Every structure is written in structure tokens, then in C-alpha cells.
Amino acid sequence: MSPKINTQPPIHSRNCSGCTACDPNTLTMQRLGIKLDGCDYVIALAGNPNTGKTTVFNTLTGLRQHTGNWPGKTVARAEGAFACQGKRYKLVDLPGTYSLLSASVDEEVARDFVLFGKPDCTVVVTDATALERNLNLTYQVMEITTKVVVCVNLIDEAKRKGIDVDIASLQKQLGAPVVATAARPNQGIDQLVQAVAGVVDGTLSCNPKLPPTPKKMQAIVERMLPMIKQMVPGLPSARWVAYRLIEGDHRIRQALLTGELAALYPISLPVTWAASAQEPKHV
Ligand SMILES: Nc1nc2c(ncn2[C@@H]2O[C@H](COP(=O)(O)OP(=O)(O)O)[C@@H](O)[C@H]2O)c(=O)[nH]1
Ligand SMILES: [Mg+2]
Structure with missing residues (x-):
């Protein structure tokens, strides 16, 4: 039997009313590794290098893609799967990029997947300690698709540095669901999956403001x-x-x-x- 994911309570900075990460119900998830057959939905993980995409990917799939604290680790896309509430999700870990202009192979792989792969949802994994820089790619993804969840990762690092991220107002400003996570200590991951599930089944609306x-x-x-x-x-x-x-x-x-x-x-x-x-x- 695949191990269950034990998630901690979500980490929120303040004023979380309306935040998609605030549902107290925890989910039962199953890591499916490379069992990709029969998936109901395809989810892409995009983001700048070093924001924790592969850590999110490994946490959800149970796989061990290499993570590292320098750019360019994920040179080709990696695929894995997980199940939640009776649905199976294929997760695609895209190379880290600062843009989707296809100026490099990494950018082209990421851009082509978000555009031509037509994922059911694209999760933009951002670095809570450098949010402004990360929003450039977030907006580029939202130009291509309206099926987006913004994951504000490394929220533990941000807290440690005294950076307070107002998730509710960021969500309002972007017009897309925003979830705070700390993927390495496995926090906020179930809320992230809940937001993704809402976007793919249409119960969570996404109206990106560009x-x-x-x-x-x-x-x-x-x-x-x-x-x-x-x-x-x-x-x-x-x-x-x-x-x-x-x-x-x-x-x-x-x-x-x-x-x-x-x-x-x-x-x-x-x-x-x-x-x-x-x-x-x-x-
Ligand atoms: N403190 C902390 N470290 C994290 C978190 N997520 C990822 N990391 C670390 O950040 C580094 C880069 O992570 P990785 O998943 O390889 O990022 P990627 O380049 O976006 O795929 C690794 O050393 C991870 O262990 C987090 O939420 N909190
Ligand atoms: Mg990576």
C-alpha cells in the first residue's frame, strides 16, 4: 500500500479569510510513483529555478527526483502520479525558468508544455522570499492559461526572514487561487491539492488579472x-x-x-x- 501523506496544519501569515488554503479538512492522498496510466487530470509544475517544484513533485508522487539549491536541476520534464478523493493526477515537473519566451531549451520545454500540452491545471511554484521577481513568470503563465494555482512556497524561509506574505490580498490581486506551502517540511500540500482539484473540476474560479x-x-x-x-x-x-x-x-x-x-x-x-x-x- 502506498504511504499516506501526513500534512501539518497550513502555515498562514495573517488575515486568511477567503484564502483557498484555509479549509481545515485534511485530505487522504496516495503517492502513485510512476503509475501514470488511467490518470484523470494532468497537472504541470512551473516556476523559477529553486522555488521547490521538485520538492513538491517528490512529496506528492513519492518519487525522488533530484533537488538542489542551484538552478538548472530539472533539465527535462519528469512525470509522476498521485491520487486524491478518487481522482488520479499526473504531475509534470517542468524545468525552472524565469520566462516562457523560449530563449533557451528549458524555457521551450516549459512553454511548450503549458501551451501545447494543455494541462488541466498549471501550478506556478513561487519563492515567498522573492515574490516580486517570481510574479513575472506567474503573469506569463496566466497569459497562456486561466487554469492556474499559485503556490507560494518556502513560506517557512520567509517567516524566518521576517517576510510576511498576505495570501488573501495576493489572491485578490492576481485573480487566481493562491496557497502558502513549505514543501520541504510538508506543510500546506493538502491545501495545494485541494485548490488544484477545485480548478480542474471548475468549482474554484480563476479569473487572472493581467x-x-x-x-x-x-x-x-x-x-x-x-x-x-x-x-x-x-x-x-x-x-x-x-x-x-x-x-x-x-x-x-x-x-x-x-x-x-x-x-x-x-x-x-x-x-x-x-x-x-x-x-x-x-x-
Ligand atoms: N526551507 C525550505 N526549503 C525548501 C522548500 N522547498 C524546497 N526547499 C529546498 O530548496 C532547494 C531547491 O528545491 P527544488 O525542489 O530542487 O527546487 P526546483 O529547482 O524549483 O525544483 C532544495 O534544497 C529544497 O530542499 C521549503 O518549502 N522550505
Ligand atoms: Mg527541479
């Missing part, structure tokens, strides 16, 4: 959006695709022109409804 398009790009982006939406009506990330095209991203251009993106995002709803319903908010 930064506005830079002024100098606004006119051209507004002209491109209808064309992109016409080519891929169900695409939740038309604006992000426009940004990539402006930057001359060959891979995205090809995916658009060959119909690869359209095949990934078929729609069964009226075009106008589907396009507007899934578009994240730019505030």
Missing part, C-alpha cells in the same frame, strides 16, 4: 486579436500569441499557420461567446 498591454503595442495588438481569434476561436491566450508574433516567435507562428493551435482549441460553442468567455482580464 497587466495591460504596453502602450506602444496596443494598436497593433488590437488589430491582430480578431485575426488570431478567427483562426483559433477557442484560444484562451490570443493576446499572448499576438505578443509572440510581434516578437517574431517562429514556433508560435508555425503553430498558428499550420492549424496546430486550432486543433488544440476546438470549440463547440458559438464563436463570439467562446472567445470572449475565455479571454483573461487585462486591467
Whole structure:
């Protein structure tokens, strides 16, 4: 029998009302290692290097992917599985990156999986001691997909350094579920899984609030959006695709022109409804 995960009570800094990590019910989880068959959902772990992605991955799957305190440990994606409340989840540990612009192999692996792999949820693992820097990647992921959970990890380190993270207000600001964890001492992991379960089954709403398009790009982006939406009506990330095209991203251009993106995002709803319903908010 697979071992159960013993989670500690969640660590919260203050004012947790509305925080997704506050449900006192603990979950029974099973680590499934590399038993990937029959998974109901695919969950991606993205984040900057050294934020604890692989530690979260190992805690949930029972596997022992190498962790380390220097960048570049996860060079290819690793896969494992866990079960919770009758559902099986495939977890994909992506390489650590600061961006998703595919400027390096790591960035391309991470970016391609979040976009083309269409995970049911992407967990962005962030470092509570360097949150501002980590939000850059968080916003990039939220440009591509609305199915996001933000994991504020290393919360024990933050506490030790006297850094107080206001989870509830961060959640409000981002428009996505935010959970505080300390993955190494196994704290907050069940709340993280609960948030992921809510996103994948649609009971937890995700309405990412994204930064506005830079002024100098606004006119051209507004002209491109209808064309992109016409080519891929169900695409939740038309604006992000426009940004990539402006930057001359060959891979995205090809995916658009060959119909690869359209095949990934078929729609069964009226075009106008589907396009507007899934578009994240730019505030
Ligand atoms: N104190 C503390 N250390 C952590 C936590 N999560 C991960 N670590 C440590 O941070 C380092 C980097 O973790 P790793 O999982 O390899 O990060 P990755 O590069 O994002 O995959 C390792 O030494 C981990 O043991 C945490 O929540 N608290
Ligand atoms: Mg890693």
C-alpha cells in the first residue's frame, strides 16, 4: 500500500479569510510513483529555478527526483502520479525558468508544455522570499492559461526572514487561487491539492488579472486579436500569441499557420461567446 501523506496544519501569515488554503479538512492522498496510466487530470509544475517544484513533485508522487539549491536541476520534464478523493493526477515537473519566451531549451520545454500540452491545471511554484521577481513568470503563465494555482512556497524561509506574505490580498490581486506551502517540511500540500482539484473540476474560479498591454503595442495588438481569434476561436491566450508574433516567435507562428493551435482549441460553442468567455482580464 502506498504511504499516506501526513500534512501539518497550513502555515498562514495573517488575515486568511477567503484564502483557498484555509479549509481545515485534511485530505487522504496516495503517492502513485510512476503509475501514470488511467490518470484523470494532468497537472504541470512551473516556476523559477529553486522555488521547490521538485520538492513538491517528490512529496506528492513519492518519487525522488533530484533537488538542489542551484538552478538548472530539472533539465527535462519528469512525470509522476498521485491520487486524491478518487481522482488520479499526473504531475509534470517542468524545468525552472524565469520566462516562457523560449530563449533557451528549458524555457521551450516549459512553454511548450503549458501551451501545447494543455494541462488541466498549471501550478506556478513561487519563492515567498522573492515574490516580486517570481510574479513575472506567474503573469506569463496566466497569459497562456486561466487554469492556474499559485503556490507560494518556502513560506517557512520567509517567516524566518521576517517576510510576511498576505495570501488573501495576493489572491485578490492576481485573480487566481493562491496557497502558502513549505514543501520541504510538508506543510500546506493538502491545501495545494485541494485548490488544484477545485480548478480542474471548475468549482474554484480563476479569473487572472493581467497587466495591460504596453502602450506602444496596443494598436497593433488590437488589430491582430480578431485575426488570431478567427483562426483559433477557442484560444484562451490570443493576446499572448499576438505578443509572440510581434516578437517574431517562429514556433508560435508555425503553430498558428499550420492549424496546430486550432486543433488544440476546438470549440463547440458559438464563436463570439467562446472567445470572449475565455479571454483573461487585462486591467
Ligand atoms: N526551507 C525550505 N526549503 C525548501 C522548500 N522547498 C524546497 N526547499 C529546498 O530548496 C532547494 C531547491 O528545491 P527544488 O525542489 O530542487 O527546487 P526546483 O529547482 O524549483 O525544483 C532544495 O534544497 C529544497 O530542499 C521549503 O518549502 N522550505
Ligand atoms: Mg527541479
